[in-house]
Amino acid sequence: MGICQALHKQGSFMYSDLNQRLKADVRLEEGLQACMNCGICTAICPAAEFYEYDPRSIAITVQSGNHEKIAALLESDTIWYCGQCMSCKTRCPRNNCPGLIINVLRKLSQETGAFIKSRMGRQQYLIVKSIGANILQFGYCVHPTSLVPATHPEQGPVWRWVYENMHEVYAAVGANLDGDGPGAMRKISPTDLKELHQIFKVSGGLKLYQTIGHFSQLKAIELGLTDENGDADMEKYTQYLLNE
Amino acid sequence: MNNKHVAVIGGGIAGMEAASVLARQGLKVTLIEKQANTGGKLNDWDHLFPDFSSPEVLVNSLATKTKDSGVNTVYNTEISRIERAGKRFELRANQDARFYADAVLVASGFNVFDATIKEEYGYGLFGNVITSVDFEKRMKKHGQLHTIQGTDPKRVAIIHCVGSRDAKVGNTYCSKVCCITGIKQAIEISEMLPDCEVFCFYMDLRLYGSKFDSLYLQAQKRHKIQFIRGRLSEAAERADKSIQIKAEDTLQGRPLRMTVDMVILLVGMEPGASTSQLIQKNQMTVDENGFLKSANVHCARNQSTQEGIFMAGTAICPMAVNETIENARSATTEIIHFFENRRP
Numbered sequence: 203m204g205i206c207q208a209l210h211k212q213g214s215f216m217y218s219d220l221n222q223r224l225k226a227d228v229r230l231e232e233g234l235q236a237c238m239n240c241g242i243c244t245a246i247c248p249a250a251e252f253y254e255y256d257p258r259s260i261a262i263t264v265q266s267g268n269h270e271k272i273a274a275l276l277e278s279d280t281i282w283y284c285g286q287c288m289s290c291k292t293r294c295p296r297n298n299c300p301g302l303i304i305n306v307l308r309k310l311s312q313e314t315g316a317f318i319k320s321r322m323g324r325q326q327y328l329i330v331k332s333i334g335a336n337i338l339q340f341g342y343c344v345h346p347t348s349l350v351p352a353t354h355p356e357q358g359p360v361w362r363w364v365y366e367n368m369h370e371v372y373a374a375v376g377a378n379l380d381g382d383g384p385g386a387m388r389k390i391s392p393t394d395l396k397e398l399h400q401i402f403k404v405s406g407g408l409k410l411y412q413t414i415g416h417f418s419q420l421k422a423i424e425l426g427l428t429d430e431n432g433d434a435d436m437e438k439y440t441q442y443l444l445n446e
Numbered sequence: 447m448n449n450k451h452v453a454v455i456g457g458g459i460a461g462m463e464a465a466s467v468l469a470r471q472g473l474k475v476t477l478i479e480k481q482a483n484t485g486g487k488l489n490d491w492d493h494l495f496p497d498f499s500s501p502e503v504l505v506n507s508l509a510t511k512t513k514d515s516g517v518n519t520v521y522n523t524e525i526s527r528i529e530r531a532g533k534r535f536e537l538r539a540n541q542d543a544r545f546y547a548d549a550v551l552v553a554s555g556f557n558v559f560d561a562t563i564k565e566e567y568g569y570g571l572f573g574n575v576i577t578s579v580d581f582e583k584r585m586k587k588h589g590q591l592h593t594i595q596g597t598d599p600k601r602v603a604i605i606h607c608v609g610s611r612d613a614k615v616g617n618t619y620c621s622k623v624c625c626i627t628g629i630k631q632a633i634e635i636s637e638m639l640p641d642c643e644v645f646c647f648y649m650d651l652r653l654y655g656s657k658f659d660s661l662y663l664q665a666q667k668r669h670k671i672q673f674i675r676g677r678l679s680e681a682a683e684r685a686d687k688s689i690q691i692k693a694e695d696t697l698q699g700r701p702l703r704m705t706v707d708m709v710i711l712l713v714g715m716e717p718g719a720s721t722s723q724l725i726q727k728n729q730m731t732v733d734e735n736g737f738l739k740s741a742n743v744h745c746a747r748n749q750s751t752q753e754g755i756f757m758a759g760t761a762i763c764p765m766a767v768n769e770t771i772e773n774a775r776s777a778t779t780e781i782i783h784f785f786e787n788r789r790p
Contacts, residue, residue, distance in 0.1 A: 238611075238649065239649075239696055240649045240676065240677035240696070241675075241676040241677055241693065241694030241695075241696035242676075242677040242678070242679050242693075242694070243694075244694035244696075244701055245676065245677065245678065245679035245680075245692045245693045245694045245701060245702075246679035246680065246692070247701070250694075250701045251701055256694070256699050258694060258696060258699075259699060293566075293614070293679055294613075294614070295607075295611060295612040295613055295614055295677065296613055297613045297614070
């Protein structure tokens with residue numbers, strides 16, 4: 203059996219009971235009671251102004267319980283456009299929250315591997331690799347030492363100078379970079395990091411990292427991004443994602 | 447039955463109609479109005495749907511009927527309490543006045559939704575955002591519609607469901623009369639200012655009444671009123687005092703921004719302010735929307751949950767003018783049955 207077939211088979215297996223799995227998430231109970239299609243969420247949504255994105259139609263799709271349409275959503279770029287600002291929650295006349303529905307769909311997309319079917323979804327791998335690793339290594343989602351100028355051109359030319367003179371710059375603005383004691387960007391103690399690691403373990407965060415890694419490897423193999431042994435070459439895959 | 451006394455609370459159209467019918471049946475009737483005039487909210491209204499008739503004519507004819515039938519009307523008197531006193535009821539008013547009655551009819555009406563609660567629509571903040579009630583008052587007083595800058599509006603947006611079907615303001619029910627009011631006002635604007643574009647932002651057009659749908663057709667066909675299915679998320683005032691509004695055109699599936707010269711908010715109906723007072727000291731209750739609860743929603747609509755206290759009009763639920771009058775008449779039938787069936 204080819205890897206694509208294996209992926210397909212696994213995918214179709216993983217896609218069973220989508221509705222039940224959505225409903226099992228408490229956030230859906232909170233996020234979608236009954237939608238009357240008024241569109242106020244889309245009207246307030248910042249993402250809807252920039253992307254082909256319509257939170258109302260997502261709410262309606264989930265409400266419909268249509269398996270094919272929900273599966274298509276899980277495989278789409280659509281669910282990754284939300285910026286989680288939760289403006290929709292402040293407006294919905296039925297007290298729904300499309301932002302929470304999106305959370306549930308994203309989680310299911312990650313768990314089922316559907317995320318590797320879309321460009322925006324595949325970015326999950328990069329996020330786990332950067333922010334996901336940072337939080338466990340440093341206790342910060344973003345840490346200056348991990349923002350290497352070469353891989354973060356979006357930071358602009360000044361960042362290179364900040365990066366190269368990191369300790370002086372941070373000290374000059376009153377931060378305590380990697381230092382003991384209080385202050386911004388202080389070192390997070392090993393006890394706290396251990397606790398953080400434990401939280402990720404118990405809450406399923408670590409498992410989700412592994413799941414995202416697993417499906418990303420399958421995608422790398424599908425794309426032929428392999429080493430001499432035929433295993434996924436995740437450095438090549440990272441480069442692929444950065445250029446995609 | 448002729449020696450029985452009925453106190454009717456509220457001199458709006460429901461109270462006037464019911465009082466005059468009861469008096470013509472030979473009952474002693476006292477109509478108690480908190481303001482200096484009868485007619486209630488209709489005194490501020492310019493034209494009625496669906497026939498663009500004058501509420502003034504209606505109110506005057508009801509006032510004449512009330513007077514001619516021998517109803518004793520008391521003005522400037524607000525009832526704060528209805529208490530059972532043996533087989534009768536004692537009604538207390540604000541300035542220690544007391545009334546005694548064998549049956550009470552509560553026709554205390556509704557409150558208009560306070561649009562400042564929907565802060566995101568800018569009512570009370572932006573001069574060119576008005577309510578449907580303000581529109582009627584202006585039309586009645588000035589006979590014309592101007593922006594705050596004193597110009598004729600070139601574009602007007604009429605917003606449906608303000609304070610209705612909205613869990614955020616605690617009113618999940620439909621106020622029912624706003625859709626047709628919006629269409630009526632859109633037509634009036636279009637007739638007054640033929641160059642003005644009028645847009646109605648709606649969720650569902652609930653045109654339940656006879657002749658309502660033909661008014662909708664007329665609005666589209668003759669007046670080119672545009673109907674956009676989407677609920678407004680917010681309104682913002684621009685430097686030139688025009689109003690930018692945001693909605694989703696849900697039939698197109700596209701977010702929409704539009705700049706208009708004026709916004710009219712179709713404000714819904716809420717339970718009357720006096721309702722919570724009137725249900726104290728007796729067995730009356732309110733329904734899930736805060737309106738007075740009927741003993742049976744089908745066959746005893748006008749009976750409250752307290753025997754001997756009846757209800758009429760918008761104290762029960764939102765209703766239009768013609769329904770209110772019909773409802774008032776049906777209340778009188780229930781009151782007459784109550785006296786006929788009562789053991790002496």
